Amino acid sequence: MAEEQTKSDEDLSIEEILSSIRDIISEDDDAPEEVAAAPEPEVVEEEPEEIEPLTEEESDAVVVEAVEDDDEILELSDPIDEPETEPVDFEAALDAVEDDENLLSENTASASLAALDKLSRSSAIDNRRNINDAVTIEDITREMLRPMLKAWLDKNLPDIIERTVQKEIRRLSSKSDD
Numbered sequence: 001m002a003e004e005q006t007k008s009d010e011d012l013s014i015e016e017i018l019s020s021i022r023d024i025i026s027e028d029d030d031a032p033e034e035v036a037a038a039p040e041p042e043v044v045e046e047e048p049e050e051i052e053p054l055t056e057e058e059s060d061a062v063v064v065e066a067v068e069d070d071d072e073i074l075e076l077s078d079p080i081d082e083p084e085t086e087p088v089d090f091e092a093a094l095d096a097v098e099d100d101e102n103l104l105s106e107n108t109a110s111a112s113l114a115a116l117d118k119l120s121r122s123s124a125i126d127n128r129r130n131i132n133d134a135v136t137i138e139d140i141t142r143e144m145l146r147p148m149l150k151a152w153l154d155k156n157l158p159d160i161i162e163r164t165v166q167k168e169i170r171r172l173s174s175k176s177d178d
Contacts, residue, residue, distance in 0.1 A: 119140065
């Protein structure tokens with residue numbers, strides 16, 4: 001009996017909350033122009049039903065029912081009707097393009113090829129070809145950086161070694177003093 005009383009009290013408080021929310025919304029709408037106030041909702045007292053314990057399955061069912069009622073919500077798995085497009089025959093499209101419509105002029109293309117050829121010959125990467133017998137950008141970059149790395153090491157390596165050795169000697173000498 002006590003549970004039935006608290007259930008009806010909760011229902012009334014929920015109705016009161018909903019009523020106050022409706023009032024606030026109607027007040028916000030009334031500000032710019034005169035609008036008739038919404039009629040007060042009728043409080044219908046229902047007989048309390050048997051209370052079932054809440055479980056995840058029950059709450060999931062309620063959510064699924066709510067989602068199924070809304071026609072505008074699409075699920076990610078729903079197929080979308082896309083217009084049929086005809087496949088493009090790229091070979092036919094390439095054949096249709098005339099030779100005069102190249103992006104590069106003959107002079108630009110030959111200059112680019114000459115520069116790439118010079119770059120690949122100037123580096124010593126011919127000995128380091130990959131499995132496909134092709135020169136990669138990584139190979140070219142490595143060979144271009146090799147002289148810069150050598151110069152940097154020649155300049156900085158003696159100082160780095162000296163500092164590292166001094167640090168290690170200090171560490172060992174402090175351990176021997178202990």
